[in-house]
Amino acid sequence: MLPSPWAHLTTIKFASMETMQLLFFLAIFCSEIHLISSLTDPRDAAALQSLKDSWKNTPPGWTTSEDPCGSPWEGITCNSSRVTALGLSTMGLQGKLSGDIGGLTQLRSLDLSYNPGLTGSLSPRLGDLQNLNILILAGCGFSGSIPDELGNLAELSFLALNSNNFTGIIPASFGKLSKLYWLDLADNKLTGSLPISTSNTPGLDLLLNAKHFHFNKNQLSGTISPKLFRSEMVLIHVLFDGNKFTGSIPSTLGLVQTLEVLRLDRNALTGNTPSNLNNLTNINELHLAHNNLTGPLPNLTDMNTLNYVDLSNNSFDPSEAPLWFSTLPSLTTLLVEYGSLQGPFPQKLFSFPQIQQVKLRNNAFNNTLNMSDSIGPQLELVDLMDNQISSVTLGSGYTKTLILVGNPVCDTGLSNTNYCQIQEQTTKPYSTSLANCGSKSCPLDQKLSPQSCDCAYPYQGTLYFRAPSFRELSNVTLFHTLEMSLWVKLDLTPGSVFLDNPFFNIDDYLQVQLALFPPIGKYFNRSEIQRIGFDFSNQTYKPPRIFGPYFFIASPYPFPGIHEGTSISSGGIIGISIGCSLLVLGLVGLGIYAILQKKRADKAIGCKPFGSWAPSGTDSGNAPVLKGARWFPYDELKKCTHNFSESNEIGSGGYGKVYRGMLSDGQVIAIKRAQQGSMQGGLQFKTEIELLSRVHHKNLVGLVGFCFEQGEQILVYEFMPNGSLRDSLSG
Template sequence: MGRKLRNNAFNDTLNMGSSIGKQLQLVDLQNNRITSENTKPYSTSMANCGSKSCLSAKKLNPQSCDCAYPFEGTLYFRAPLFRELSNADIFHSLEMSLWEKLGLTPGSVSLQNPFFNVDDYLQVHLELFPSAQKSFNRSGIQRIGFFLSNQTYKPPPQFGPYLFIASPYTFLEHGGNRISSTLIIGIAIGCAFLVLVLVGLGIYAVWQKKRAERAIGLSNPFASWAPSGKDSGGAPQLKGARWFSYDELKKCTNNFSESNEVGSGGYGKVYRGMVPSGQVVAIKKAQQGSTQGGLEFKTEIELLSRVHHKNLVGLVGFCFEQGEQMLVYEFMPNGTLRESLSGKSGIHLDWKRRLRIALGSARGLAYLHELANPPIIHRDVKSTNILLDENLTAKVADFGLSKLVSDSAKGHVSTQVKGTLGYLDPEYYMTQQLTEKSDVYSFGVVMLELVSARQPIEKGKYIVREVRLAMDKNDEDQYGLRGIMDPSIKSLANLTGFGRFVELAMRCVEESASDRPTMSEVVKALENILQNDGMSTSSTSASSTATDFGSTKGVSRHPYEDSFPKKCVNNTNAFDYSGGYTLQSKVEPK
């Protein structure tokens, strides 16, 4: 047990008296103006470090006042049960817990600068000092690192789940003979300088080459497809995707008229059209003269042209001509899941429809993770990227940020952090190592949206934390979530498998990726929920008859339930079809 009294204005003589409790082992009085002290009989366990300071990477050990090399890192507490940071007793309990459970000397733990960061995590800088040496040995660092990084250490309950990011640690080399020969040192310095010059020249050459390739890729994402430099001549004949000329798509949309515009976003605008085969399509057109989304444009063509599943939005074709970048998709008349949950689309989603939408979306992602070759990580799973067809079948869309997992042995892709705040896997954000479990986390957030109809971050509250705090397993009907549930479903008498659905969602958003299920396990769990109630596990989410779907009581009629016109000209029906292509609140690398 210790007390920190550093950085005060104490002066004259320090008299510790003789009535201090036996548990007190440390008094830190650094940076005061004390001229003398009377610490008997506590001289063996009390320390007044005075104005002592350390050089280099060493820091002052608060337990012994000696300079030492601490093991440092940052603790991120995702859901602490308190908000008041001025209560020293709370943090003192954390210090005591750390030195007791990590086998350190009392007083050898230092917590500094606690604050709530932009992700609303409690962030605390941690310093652990060695007990009797100047530095830790390798086995000591490995032991402490294992306890903290693998969640073996459990903090006091009020701090909740945490993540520890360690700083690099420099080990002191002991023993050995030093060679002080001036000649050898001179040769070594000369050789090192020569190697550095050669390495620098090599790095500069590689950097220049990559910079040139990046510039070409940004200005012309098809450069690798068209060595001749022509727009469309080098574009490959991709399986299942047809190349459209600019004039074809211009004619189909009546010169991209406003009457056929069905949505817009950061990438550009989306138009409804009918290709010569009679198929109604959604045409995603990039902003004129803008390179925004150029790489995403090429990625989406390459991925969607070779993945085919009933729960993935199908790519009909593309156009890269006259400076235009366009993608042609199958048309999804019922818009995005987000629009239906918000009531914008006018479609009522009862609980069984929501279960089938979750199952369909999960099947699409499981296909990407396990059946695509090589596997694909979507990287931007969210409710605006889940589209609904005429039967309310869910289809995953927008592969502009997707990544291939080409090295199956490695298990992850080290990449810049991209995604949408609220859905972003915190472990991926911290480590920049993308895995299939990052999609699982995002899907778990979508499942909580299906329960609450709320956006992930709303009025400063994060849905994952709100559900975790409100959950009550003793409430068999609503699991303690009545105050969070979507009003349109919480009044229903029988919510099939509601508790198991919530439990599954919370498993998906576990702090550690290793604790989350795979997408195929999520699919099986959702199928079991539906089968246990005798429902079909078909991911088609509409009611059994078209009449029932079209006559949902208490809900306004969907404006695009009617069939589309034979010819794609001047149709005044319009609908805010985002197509899931708006990239909102993108997280870029720091």
């Protein structure tokens, strides 16, 4: 242990250091200043910090750490130090998607779906994400044009920008996305024509790996170029409905024999339907309604897998029912309303085993309608309103809905029957049963779980099925199948799915309200919401095939607020803030006091004694480890030798001179002062005094201390009053 005054100085110095360290730590804690750990690449950390600063309602974990990979932020996936996935579906985010997103250069998946509070235009820097494989921004509030730079994402396979407010054209650069299989731009405000490649520019016709062209519900116009389709394509869903396309249906469409769903309805298409559409033998949904198509009714004889066909509201040539009305055994729904069909009604149509609905109102069928026998077991509705049917033959096999209003037969014997009256819906659309829960009710912001009959906060939204192959909305078996597929494929508790209010909307989509309940407690956690949202937005969840292609729009999820559970009240937060502030102020005062004390000590000794053992600064500057010796200030040794006067000199040699001195406590010492030219290096001097302090023998003088400052190297020994060893030997 070093005695005073060195011990006093050391105590002040170390106390000052410890105080400052404590001050710094607590200041960090109270002011929530966090240093970025090296576990996250600095570029990624900076990009995410910028996103956090530009968004509201980020997950709580984003505010407790500034190391997205080391102290994982919710929704962030890392590989080593790089961020590879960012998924924040249904988090209630608000703000803009800033250009700093382009700094996440190793990002492979970006899912911000179902955050309608994310608005503004997309940054062109999204095109810098060269490793991006999945980009999902469905159900947000983005606007402006779609950046051409997205065409630079060579690894992209899944692109969902549907259900936003995008305007402008579809970028021709999308034609460079050779790995793309899912392209969903539906439900925006896009205009212009579909881009086709030229000798200088790419186009959608180059997307030979694409399986999904979802461009429905926009304002796209112009003709559908014959160059858009080719036989090498593997498209299964072509959804162009709800636009402003003109011209004829290109015959090249018949070359894409992988097609399963084709929706060209609600456009302004004209001309004849191509005869080679009949080559699309894998088609199960065909929608050509609400156009201006002319010529003969299309021949669909070879479409043996066709379930649903709608040719309504066109201008086809007047004709009798085509042969395929009686030859397609898989048909479930036939719609040709406001058409030009005439002649006798084909009785065989009613006998198909899968047939559910036949809607042929406003045509010119005449003569006798025969429904006396061979009625399909699933037939629920026959609507022949406003035709020319003069008589009806009914058997006992059909007891469901038959609408004959506006036919001559209603002017005679059937005028008082239900068939000739406007009929209201007699069957209630399906809704998940809560009968087992009795009369139990919940607060307005909660719902009753059909599985546990407990009140909880479900994950809610709307399922939109774009081309279901059925029309019957009271089919319990069908909707039970949907419920089961949801809880199984989304890894939920059996029975935790609630379906309600299914109906066909103005776009002819089947719209169903959905509520998913947490397995335990009242809430899903954030990770579960992100997972379920991604399963919907990335189409990981596949409904039963009969429901066809779909999309989902989630409602904001009511995560527990600050008033819930163990969260701190606003008064508590204020109290903690005041307490932390006072603590910081107190520690600042203590730190200033310690610094002033240290400065006084430094001033008293003239310099820092151990700050320069090595001139290069490579040494730590720590005090030497001594046993029984201490450090002497130069001024103290100067005083006790009367300024190293000749009268105090008791010897000399090659090293320097030796002086006699007396300390303030009366101890007599011998002071060996090195002369210029004989001084060692600082580290060597430090090593020497450490060794000398350990040498203790009755025949050797002991080291009392040393001085190493102001350019001096001085050793202080015990004083030997009888002279040197030489004096004793020479007698």
